[in-house]
Amino acid sequence: MEVLIPTDEVARRTGQSARTWERRRIAGTGPEFIKIGRRVMYSESALCAWLAANTFRSTSEVDQRPA
Secondary structure, three states, rough: OEEEEHHHHHHHHOOOHHHHHHHHHHHHOOOOEEOOOOOOEEEEHHHHHHHHHOOOOOOOHHOOOOO
C-alpha cells in the first residue's frame, strides 16, 4: 500500500503553508491528491513526481516549460 501524507505534513516538508497547497488543488497546479472523507492526502510517489517535474537548473528553464 502507498504511503499517504496529509496536507499539513506536505506543508511542513516543503516549507510552504497548507493554504498554498489548498490553492494548488483549487487551481489544479499541484500534485494529484486523494480525498478520504474530509481529509486531503497525497501519495508519496505523486508528491515526489510533482516535485521532480518542478525542479530546474536555471530560471530560464521555468519560462520555457509547457503550460
